Amino acid sequence: MKELLLENMxxxxxxxxxxxxxxLPKIMFKEMTLQENIDVIKWAYFENNxxxxxxxxxxxxxxxxxxxxTNLSRNESYKVIEEVVTNDYNKYKDRIKSETERxxxxxxxxxxxxFKALSSYLNIKWPNNLKEISATVGLIPVFxxxxxxxxxxxxxxxxxxxxxxxxxxxxxxxxxFEKWKQIHPETPRREYDSPYLVWxxxxxVTDPILNNKPFSTMFEFDERGYDSFYELEDDSSxxxxxxxxxxxxxxxxxxxxxxxxxxxxxVLNKDKDERIAKNELVNKK
Numbered sequence: 616m617k618e619l620l621l622e623n624m625x626x627x628x629x630x631x632x633x634x635x636x637x638x639l640p641k642i643m644f645k646e647m648t649l650q651e652n653i654d655v656i657k658w659a660y661f662e663n664n665x666x667x668x669x670x671x672x673x674x675x676x677x678x679x680x681x682x683x684x685t686n687l688s689r690n691e692s693y694k695v696i697e698e699v700v701t702n703d704y705n706k707y708k709d710r711i712k713s714e715t716e717r718x719x720x721x722x723x724x725x726x727x728x729x730f731k732a733l734s735s736y737l738n739i740k741w742p743n744n745l746k747e748i749s750a751t752v753g754l755i756p757v758f759x760x761x762x763x764x765x766x767x768x769x770x771x772x773x774x775x776x777x778x779x780x781x782x783x784x785x786x787x788x789x790x791x792f793e794k795w796k797q798i799h800p801e802t803p804r805r806e807y808d809s810p811y812l813v814w815x816x817x818x819x820v821t822d823p824i825l826n827n828k829p830f831s832t833m834f835e836f837d838e839r840g841y842d843s844f845y846e847l848e849d850d851s852s853x854x855x856x857x858x859x860x861x862x863x864x865x866x867x868x869x870x871x872x873x874x875x876x877x878x879x880x881x882v883l884n885k886d887k888d889e890r891i892a893k894n895e896l897v898n899k900k
Contacts, residue, residue, distance in 0.1 A: 637731060637734065637740060637741070638740070638741060638743050638745075638746075639726070639727055639730045639731065639734075639741060640730065640741055640745045640746060640747055640748045640765070641726055641727075641746070641747055641748065642722055642726060642747075642748045642750050642782055642786065643719070643747050643748070643749055643750065644715045644718040644719045644722070644750045644751075644752055644769075645715065645749060645750070645751055645752065646711050646712055646715050646751070646752055646753075647711065647751040647752055647753030647754075647755075647768065649700075649701060649704050649705075651751060651753065651768075652700055652704055652753040652754055652755065653696065653697050653700045653701070655753065655755050655759065655768060656673060656677065656696055656699075656700050656754075656755065657693055657696055658759075659672070659673040659755070659756065659757055660673045660674075660680060660683075660692070660696060661689075661692075669756075669757050672756040672757050673756050673757075675756065676754075676755070676756035676770075677699055677700070677703070677756075679699045680695070680696065680699060683695055700754065703754055704753075704754060707754060707771070710771050710772075711752055711753060711754070711771055714752055714771040714772070714773075715752045718750070718752060718769070718773075718778055721775055721778060721779070722778065722779070722782050725779065725782075725833065725834075728833065729782075729783060729786075729830075729833060730786070732829045732830065732833070733786070733787060733790055734790065736824070736829070736830075736868065737790055737791065737794045737868055738794070738867070738868050738869070739790065739793055739794045739797060741790065741793075742793065745765055748765050748766060748767075748786060748789070749764075749765075749766040749767075750766065750767055750768065750769055750782070751766070751767075751768045751769075752768075752769055752770070752771060753768065753770065753771070754770065754771060755768055755769070755770045756770065758770065758781055758785070760785045760788060760789075762788065762789065762792055762807055762808075765789050767781075767785045769781055776834075776835060776836045777836070779834050779836060780825075780834070780836040780838060783825055783830065783834065783838075784821050784825065784838065787821055787824065787825065788817060788821075791817055791820070792807055792817065794868070794872070795807075795813070795817075795872070798869060798872060798873070812879070812880060812883065813876075815879070815883075816875065816876050816879050818840050818841060818844070819840055819844050819855070819858060819879065820858070820862070820872075820875060821838050821840055822838050822839060822840050822844075822855060822858075822859070823855075823858055823859040823861075823862035823863070824838075824862065825838035826838050826859075827862065827863065840855075847882070847883075849882050849885075854879070854882055857878065858875055858878065858879065861874050861875045861878060862875065
């Protein structure tokens with residue numbers, strides 16, 4: 616693994632950013648409480664997101680829930696989930712504690728360097744009142760983020776490379792949407808979440824951003840979005856390839872964000888129009 620904090624080098628010189636009393640938050644990993652763990656699994660079990668099958672991940676993680684009686688009421692299902700999660704939580708409580716300690720130790724080596732570089736890249740400072748980004752650790756199959764309070768959750772058993780990727784990915788979203796609000800204050804808050812295009816675009820850009828400098832020199836992971844993104848085509852080209860080209864241009868981040876969004880908006884609307892046209896043609900036959 617690359618050592619980001621090079622002992623005898625000034626990071627500000629390496630990534631060419633200013634270090635003028637910038638206020639930086641710190642990711643603090645904390646043990647998820649039993650109730651918090653139960654609540655995440657209750658949500659995940661009943662979640663049906665088209666881009667990511669949260670429900671399927673949940674029953675794979677907790678196979679005891681795979682054969683949950685579909686005739687049960689929501690409250691009855693919740694009681695079963697509570698029992699299953701409680702049993703596993705008490706069984707693996709020591710693991711949650713040790714993983715929390717490991718995550719803090721590893722990310723602590725990258726925290727300030729990454730957040731400075733991200734601030735420089737997006738041309739926006741972190742909120743002055745943001746001192747801590749809370750990351751709760753528990754027995755969960757997916758890692759939800761909460762934009763409004765700058766926090767996210769993560770499971771146990773995450774290897775070093777994946778941990779760095781999750782931290783970089785989720786916190787990129789936090790500052791990305793601060794920048795988006797600055798550029799597009801007219802965007803309703805609801806569009807920051809699935810299934811809106813603004814949300815989809817934010818998930819697509821993590822690839823061209825984190826897989827290029829300065830971040831590619833900090834980390835060894837390969838950032839990848841949802842599989843469906845890489846199946847999108849624009850004529851004979853892959854949409855993700857064209858999005859990467861936009862973000863590789865020598866233009867401002869504001870131009871990259873706007874050009875990329877306009878491109879994705881055009882392509883996806885074009886695809887939608889073509890599907891509608893095909894359906895109309897079929898209906899006429």
